[in-house]
Amino acid sequence: MSGIEVKNVSVVYGAGTPFEKKALDNVSIDFGSDRVVGIIGHTGSGKSTLAMLLNGLNKPTEGTVLLGGEDIWARPKEISKVRFRVGLVFQYPEYQLFEETVYKDIAFGPKNMGMDEENLDRAVRNAAKFCGIEDTMLEKSPFELSGGQKRRVAIAGVAAMDPEVLVLDEPAAGLDPAGREEIIGGLLEYRKQRKSTMLIISHSMEDIARYADYIVVLDHGKVHMQGTPAEIFHDAERLFEASLDLPQVTKLFVELKKRALAEETDVYTCKEGVRRIKAIIEKRLTGEANA
Amino acid sequence: MLKDITLGQFFPGNSLLHKTDARFKILILIAFLVAVIAAKSAWSFLAVVVVTAAFVALSRIPVKIVLKNLKPLIFILVFTGILNIFFYKGETLLLHWSFIKIYKEGLIYAGFMMLRLVCLVCGSFVILTYTTSPLDMTDAIEKLLSPLKALHVPVHEFAMMMTIALRFIPTLVEETDKIMCAQKARGADMESGSLLKRAKALVPILIPLFVSAFRRADELAEAMECRCYHGGEGRTRMKQMKSRFSDWAFLLLMMVFAVGVFFINGYGVRV
């Protein structure tokens, strides 16, 4: 599977007007392939701008976007092909639904790709399944659904195009905890099956720590840090500089360490946290028993 | 790309025209329009051009921007010019070639018409559009039309509707941009194909746009109700409109000018 990479890209909005704004400044990131990359950064740091660069909705003012080693803007006429290979789900995508039925809406993207009937049906049903859309829902009007259900339909609409790279701009914003788990979990499952690359933009450190193999931190349009979750969350000071925070469970272990109850703070997911705490309790119990 | 559309095109500033009360500006504009349309002779046209130039100077808006407004008008200008040159029947024949007859009066008339159009557009832009914020404008229209309330014309509601519409134009433009991007990400092709195909490609944009416009309207109505909005009855304003001596003087001057044009019409070349 082809990897995606940006090299020295800068994006300037409104060049030459009084409202000129450099949203990305000489950013180079290799997102790699077959992995989940988390992108974090505070509001206005350029995350959405970066997402729109990757599928050619934004053209970099400077620099190149490489998909499978090729510049996506080498043949500007064929940019729509890139959009099928790099699927982008926007922030609050539920407002883009328009078809009569959920099925037709999910089929919109694949149809634009020119998929034949048989493959189309398979792609739609498959994407619907992974996004947690029941078969009975497929024949409903998208406007009758709840906000969370609409979100699923919109995400399925992009996933059905079976892109090599799937970029999700805050897929879980404003959803209930069970819902976010289900949507992201389903997508991860889907990704594993396809061996595709997934980029998740999120404000939730917990989600990122839990799902990402690699993390990119943006700050004021620049790459502030990048590395594995352990590398990123280990350097809390630097993370704070970008107005970001540690996952709650890591913070818990920082406090525990202050009180000499834990030795390490390299805990980033709840699962790991539970395991460590159990170990600590057990150790203390056996210690007491020995004493 | 869509963001480049600006409606109203208000240029914030501090010139005399910016400071003049919006109600007076509307009246001044009416007087100005009367003068421009009434002008018939060379001298009166000269006066109109001088006054228009004076307005442009007063507004302190760069001449380049004012002239840019004429660009879309070029076609109409040329068209009016040619039509008048060829079809105006006068007395002094200048050129006669097979069926084409050009009269001196036709040339003059064409010149006058083109001048009139240019002055009309430039004048109304600098007097009102460029120098008045959309909110001031709707307030002024409401005030000027308020006598009609006696005839049960819903003047306040009308003005409120206009204010809301103006307020939501940028929001809707932004929304359209977003929806367009989202559908493009799903492979919607809006730039190529036959006219029919392109019209069809608008459906995925228009439907979400309408849905969100209705949703916004609903939300706004609810928010207004929550703040006890109940129409114009007994409603006061934060920014009171106050007329100053200079506003009256300005208006009076313009009225004198409009009347003056009728007198000058008697002098100079005319058609």
Ligand SMILES: Nc1ncnc2c1ncn2[C@@H]1O[C@H](COP(=O)(O)OP(=O)(O)OP(=O)(O)O)[C@@H](O)[C@H]1O
């Ligand atoms: N279409 C645009 N025109 C002009 N400026 C823009 C545009 N889109 C974004 N910007 C500016 O670029 C900067 C980066 O915006 P971007 O949307 O990428 O931020 P973000 O990291 O996605 O923020 P959030 O977390 O709030 O979604 C912001 O300062 C924003 O004001």
Ligand SMILES: [Mg+2]
């Ligand atoms: Mg964003």
